Amino acid sequence: MSTPHKVAIITSGGDSPGMNGAIRAIVRTAIYHGLEVIGFKYGYQGILDANYVEMNARSVSGILQRGGTILGTSRCKAFLQESGRKQAAANLDELGIDVLFVIGGNGSMRGAHELLKVWDGQVIGLPGTIDNDCGGTDFTIGYFTALDTALESIDKIRDTAEAFDRVFLVEVMGRKAGDIALGVGITGGAEEMLLPERPCDLDQVVERMVLSKERGKGSYIIVVAEGAYDGGAPRLAEELEKRTGYACRPVVLGHIQRGGSPVAMDRWFATRMGAFAVKAALQGANGVMVGIEKNELVTNPLEKTWQENKSFDPFIFEIQPMLSI
Amino acid sequence: MSTPHKVAIITSGGDSPGMNGAIRAIVRTAIYHGLEVIGFKYGYQGILDANYVEMNARSVSGILQRGGTILGTSRCKAFLQESGRKQAAANLDELGIDVLFVIGGNGSMRGAHELLKVWDGQVIGLPGTIDNDCGGTDFTIGYFTALDTALESIDKIRDTAEAFDRVFLVEVMGRKAGDIALGVGITGGAEEMLLPERPCDLDQVVERMVLSKERGKGSYIIVVAEGAYDGGAPRLAEELEKRTGYACRPVVLGHIQRGGSPVAMDRWFATRMGAFAVKAALQGANGVMVGIEKNELVTNPLEKTWQENKSFDPFIFEIQPMLSI
């Protein structure tokens, strides 16, 4: 293996706060080590289109505190085909790229894995997604900001819920992963949390709602992960209203959870992971994603990002009913 | 007219940030002037139920910075009947109430107006609603916080809109009044704003969207007031997607706009209006709402709150197309 000379960066899939911090860390540490750096625009699509910008230390000034991604992102269909990936490989070779850094979720890591079957450069992944649904790392870049954004919304909704003694259903992101729902459910003091990972027993939910009203507790907040109930919070609100007779208001937080200036923890992990990814690249790592496990920076094979099933600490489910009495 | 001895407060209709500041100002200035104060719980419903708490200076400690209302609120149907209002009048007399302070929107002011037909105490209104849709005052308590909350959400959505070069439709509160939509449209740099007060010409909207894309501007944000399009942002997104072929994402901000710690301006007006309401009561005012007009504290007849049609400065519509080029 020879030393890399030129590297490229993409951000791919749903944007997440902290992606810019990762870009900044990669660019600056790469430049420090004498590498050339380019950034493709709009994820894998940019590789296919050879749509890129050259990057230097100044290109990433003032971006650490910005949400979104200065490189843009997309969900690229052409790259799902082998023909697309071969085109990408050809373009990377044409541009003399030795290392490709891919910042995204586990879908993007799969893409990176497939690319390596047709390209002989190095690929290093970084976990950038608000959903925290990526194996090979305890935390993904963007998760902490999304958590605080959703939490602020729940704190606000609580004001109205208490003023009216009313039931609110708050839908948060997470099609397959309940990390945001669990996080804001506990930290927002929600009376109930519905997660994709746990079957939802509506009878029990109804029973607890009635019990709570009888005890005289007025407001009641149910956090619903996107993927936990078919039709989401709006449909569940209708159902619960029918069954309990209480007015139930749904709120779908939606895309506000993606944006915003990243909180400290996301900048912290983004910066450390970005620098660590460059270090790994210089040491010849390939086909791996950088992550954080038990407070340590690590690399793991790309496959682990979609194969590993992380599970929640069961203690949290043990205590949740005690907390909302 | 004799000097009042005992006063009561209600918060009524949708809660708004700053209501607590108004309660605090009324309670403390009233107590300073030697008045007894009680607070009915859950708006007019609390008068009907004689559900109240006695209030002193400490009852309102630490509430200035809190969203919602410590007195609770409701939309009371029984009070829409004359029989309900007579019951309320009887309860107020029974409790020896000389003045009733009503903090709420123009619906609550109508209720206050009707109450005075069957009760011979004094009623003083204060404009508490996020919608800013109340005649007799330039600003309502809660409007500024709602504006900043919606604006923060739009800033976040902009991050994703730019990362993806995508169209977003953001629905904000305002069934009949476009104040929030106009405010956040201009301050959020939205490309388009749809208000209940202005007919929505979809053909023009589509034309401008296409023109903007052709000019190479990727992200496009359309702020939609609740009452501006039948079916709201979700339906409009479908329609625009069909007509333009661009992916259009709806986001309904919903109840997060009501809550949250009030910003300085809402605390400022709440405090001044609360104290001014007590002053007006001591001077014998009746059937009026306190307001702020051209920076001056004023009182206006309750009728003005639903009869006056405030209009927007036309200059803002003149410049809006120039700002989003």
Add this chain to the structure above:
Amino acid sequence: MSTPHKVAIITSGGDSPGMNGAIRAIVRTAIYHGLEVIGFKYGYQGILDANYVEMNARSVSGILQRGGTILGTSRCKAFLQESGRKQAAANLDELGIDVLFVIGGNGSMRGAHELLKVWDGQVIGLPGTIDNDCGGTDFTIGYFTALDTALESIDKIRDTAEAFDRVFLVEVMGRKAGDIALGVGITGGAEEMLLPERPCDLDQVVERMVLSKERGKGSYIIVVAEGAYDGGAPRLAEELEKRTGYACRPVVLGHIQRGGSPVAMDRWFATRMGAFAVKAALQGANGVMVGIEKNELVTNPLEKTWQENKSFDPFIFEIQPMLSI
């Protein structure tokens, strides 16, 4: 008078949140009207150095939500000399500038006024300063954000003040103007406010502190404007600690009050004033500052900005002692 063809913008003096919104509005409305636009860097210094950038609609993309000023600012000493201003006039002529827009405080407006004695172009001012100490307008761009920033800090300090039953002195900006101190004092529920405009009677402050402690109220917050006490909050804390025996902690908020993403009201006024300034320029206005008076956009002679003495509504001082009982 001929129609202008080319205009220039500077931001001058202390930066304030919303300056970027004013720049954006000027640039876009000017371009809409077919004008050429340049921006000098670092205020008057940039005119002296002929240090400028050409601006188009894209130059101001994504800046509406940013604090600070993309043009930079400075306090330029050379411009205080007539020779400096003559050099500036020569440079403006050299570049073919017809109109200069100056965004800044009343010191910058004085500079603009002096410039007009040696230059025969048009000068239009816009009030950009957090201190709100500018005649000819009810509000300056940046004041609202500074208020909310200081208020958030006071809310945080209140948490600790209450946990410890302690006295805190919070120093806010305002050498000659107490607008921030008054605003956050009232909206933060401070027990005491010391303003440059009102003589500070320490004996009375001490008396009220003692009375409050005796009444059992633990925490006590005194808001001190920069210019209200010689040596500021740190020195006053020492003095009050000596006199009362209570532990008194000073906090100097300092430069955090200047920055941050502008709140809605600052973007609102910045945008409207910016567009109005261009309109005024096209109509031949000269030697005036744009402002907002009683909710109306106005222009006033530059002199008014430092000659007019705005005063506070006396009602606020009447009620303040009632509010903190």
Add this chain to the structure above:
Amino acid sequence: MSTPHKVAIITSGGDSPGMNGAIRAIVRTAIYHGLEVIGFKYGYQGILDANYVEMNARSVSGILQRGGTILGTSRCKAFLQESGRKQAAANLDELGIDVLFVIGGNGSMRGAHELLKVWDGQVIGLPGTIDNDCGGTDFTIGYFTALDTALESIDKIRDTAEAFDRVFLVEVMGRKAGDIALGVGITGGAEEMLLPERPCDLDQVVERMVLSKERGKGSYIIVVAEGAYDGGAPRLAEELEKRTGYACRPVVLGHIQRGGSPVAMDRWFATRMGAFAVKAALQGANGVMVGIEKNELVTNPLEKTWQENKSFDPFIFEIQPMLSI
């Protein structure tokens, strides 16, 4: 060992955001397990004064999102004497307390340790301090919020630093621990960080400042931990101004770092640690502090909290100079 029947809680030392979440979790899980709960006011002082409140599930409603501590806190001198601790032990016995939960920093844990020498109940500690300077846990309750508060301030100061091309020195809390300084230095993109744990070589600092100016980078932010330089940021600013000739502005963040609504991570750890502390108590644990190590809830002997020297990951110091180029 017999099963506990009655438990008590104190918060001690500097308040930190999340203490209320820990109180809530202890109260509710304890009540769920049939225990009686009281809360002493103002830390150890409250035990000495037998100043307490009885607590039930409703006592802790609506406190999860509040900064400070509803129980109050203090730095109690009498408890530093054995006589004081014996009095405390007598009062605890008098009230029939079986378990005392102490939420505070390592000073409070030392106090707890000393108390156990004269009292034969159970004592369980929880790490509540913004400084993160507590052995036996990777994170303390309050650290994350303090980090985000300081970071927001630095983001704001950056706006002005860039507008003026100026040097700012920002002093953050941390007499002996540089955790906040390091955290916000990296995540705020500071050019320099001075920590108590690392000797400060002023010559090198000056050299880097000069080099940076020469490279044309205008703004320069130096984060200074409280204990890193004698006289703090104000004195260091004078010194650097003298040596470099650049205007250097100090900002001391001070007590605003302690307050504020806790961010998700602090509520998360507070809630889990609180519930875990009750579980540990029920299992007979004594003389230990609850903590989080490598993502796992643990208990460690109280001594570890002041004896363990945690160290920073050296990689962060390796990359810091690369990041600020």
